[in-house]
Amino acid sequence: MTATGTVNPELTIIVGSYVSGPITDIQCDYNTVVTAGQICATIDPRPYQTIVDQDSANLSVADAQLTKDGANFDYAQLNYRRNQRLIATQAVSQDTVEVSKSLADQAAAQVALDQATIEQREAELSAAQINLDYTNIRSPVNGVVVSRNVTQGQTVAASFQTPTLFLIATDLTRMQVDTNVSESDIGTVSEGQSVTFSVDAFPDRIFEGKITQVRQSPQTIQNVVTFDAVVGVDNTDLALKPGMTASLNIITAHATNALRVPNQALRFEPTDAGNTSAAPTSVDAKGPHVWVQHNDTVIMVPVTIGVSDQSYTVIEAGELEPGDKIAFGEDVASSTMAPFRFLRW
CATH class of the missing domain: 1.10.287 (Helix Hairpins)
Known part of the structure; x- marks a missing residue:
């Protein structure tokens, strides 16, 4: 199944101020590597x-x-x-x-x-x-400053709530992707499942991770119920940055050495199985089947389907062989069949 999510550090610490006053000095900026106890900013101590x-x-x-x-x-x-x-x-x-x-x-x-x-x-x-x-604003952990929300000379008011001055990520070599899974799909998602994803910054690179957490608390937005899932990712090369948008493929099932067909082939129905005129339709009253080339025509072959993704479906049973040509109407105007060969996983 597919989903979208946001890349975030595994742990982000909000650093604020318990006292009020003007900022007299700032020692930490974006991307500053800090250690626990290091002074990041100073409020006028006088x-x-x-x-x-x-x-x-x-x-x-x-x-x-x-x-x-x-x-x-x-x-x-x-x-x-x-x-x-x-x-x-x-x-x-x-x-x-x-x-x-x-x-x-x-x-x-x-x-x-x-x-x-x-x-x-x-x-x-x-x-x-x-x-x-x-008055000395210190980093509570070892990490990297990912956000600075204060400037020198700015007056910090801590009278009503603690203001956020810095965001510090504890370890950018370990990241997570926070995603939402719809209630209709959450039953197939569990901890430990493999995930692949891509980000716009590296369109030709596929990143890998695993589901580390499926949270039980639902989120309801405009009557749509979703559940939060967390994907753990190794980021040793620091390629992933906080806030990146990730396009995920969650592998909820796996099949090896299996025949697969394009999903289009399971939806295809020729207008007349006895000639070369064919068109795709969403009507399927005969159970799962595909249309296979036989001499100058196509014949219907009933099949038993297995796991599926957004592009392909596994065929678990049916009179099909690798190399059979099936019709799925990619170009109905010029051909009733597409010379597609079955592939093995």
Whole structure:
């Protein structure tokens, strides 16, 4: 069966930005070979560096406050323990002991608050540092840049959704052809089947691949139901480019050492089998048959047909031999028969 499809990389990564700002530098362009972690573009880092500096200063203030309140806590604890000893000699009143205990408890609570504040400041600093790191747009994988959607000086707005800056294909030596198969044909398509196809860029070259995936989710467009199929292709020589249109032949059945006839021959009906006047027709009420030359006329030979493609049909049974001449009316005006010889697969 035939189909059309689009050549695509097996895996394409969308590289976007989590932060907003103007692009100050672009290090990757179309066809740039990149490695994981490589910087492809830079967003102005100054506003984010300012936030990092501010959060770092806030953390330092919180650390200093903890040091101060820690000293107050130590003093309050020491004063409370001293008063506990003095009350035994009645050198201080019970109220003094209770007040010193309350002050020690307050100091302990303040230290706990300071520690929580430090954790908060550390989290804020970490978030600010992450945003600062996000100003460097990095490739997440090894691959090749196949699309660049940003220019230097352009302002990137990531407030509502992550903008797409680059498309990176992981490996162009392995490609796939994405195609659609109609619901009437999907029953004959399965994983592992061989596929041949051509592209306009190389009209004399036949590429080969195999069905790697038949997806179960249907697509409905204008009441026509199709299913997605994926063809895996080796592209070691990098001849195939993303986006090329492919004309595919999916081999759903295979026959070897078999007789075949043109599909036209199975549709051909002479106007009068007893003379040389003949014309093709779509009417066939007698079962599959072909018209074979016999002396000066043609005779009908019933046949059993097998697998078929867009051009030929295999003959599984019938009184036919390789070399028989059959009529299929390619040129009705000049001849009732076309001297076509059966071929072997």
